[in-house]
Amino acid sequence: MSPPIKATPPGFSALEFRTALGMFATGVTIVTARAADGQVIGLTANSFNSVSLAPPLVLWSLAQAAASLAVFRAGSHYAINVLAREQKALAERFASRGNDRWSGVSFIEGNGGAPLLEGAAATFECFNRSRYEEGDHVIFVGEVERCSWRAGASPLLFHGGRYYTEHPL
Template sequence: MLTSLIPLQATAPDFSQKEFRSSLAMFATGVTIITARSASGELVGLTANSFNSVSLSPPLVLWSLSNTAGSMDALSKGSHYAVNILAADQKELAERFASKREDRWSGVEFSEGANGAPLLKGAAASFECFNRSRYEEGDHVIFVGEVERCSHRVGASPLLFHGGRFYTEHAL
């Protein structure tokens, strides 16, 4: 009987970080803004396209955040957050919450979710999540949220991101 040896760890990559980023950019994603409130009640929000569904039962979603993000403390210690899937007409919000600007919440319309996380007005969909678990992997933390409430806007077109640019959906 032949047995193959399974490596105990991955081999070193044979590509640069630039090549890796360029290859990842070929995967089109939706655009979300993760929102929460810090323990002191301060609004927290950031643009993320790492959102993904995990499970229908229980209802679980995931997203990831850089270890160096300024909002890491508030999001990792808080009990709840919201994932707001942006609509096609919310490109400006995506850019605003991806920037380091101090006044990113100035003039932004939202309502309070059941557990305090801001729900952005006009979003294509929103998921109110219990901060169920976190996994440190590489230079990011993967957040798994248990969805307690969700809603969507019938007929809304999502904002998409591909190759460093924003797009809207077009049916084939």
């Protein structure tokens, strides 16, 4: 018997799928870049993951409908800022629309102008290596040129639609 050519259509709703995905706890990041006109952009994302140690590669994804998609597609660099537990308000600010996300936010400029957020648990400065369109998102693979972390920082976590912080078992 030969394998099927296409996946079987889902037998669940979008809400059921989203609820099931919410059972996977993730870290919280803000992905940042600088547009060609000099404007800084950033958005909250929890679709971050490691890909390879050699070369050092990471990935994240962005909705095709996102207003910032063109900037991330065109830019040579971006930064992934892994948020610390005390940065919940920042995660919420960069996840919402229609506000000045950058007002009062402290950062330094990283590779290619991408902002590195003050107080982040870790940062990854990435060359925009490749992009893949899949479903309603674009998957970005970044080659990490520099990374740093704050010793003793506790990461901000997201699970089931709520923010958490770690607790050792």
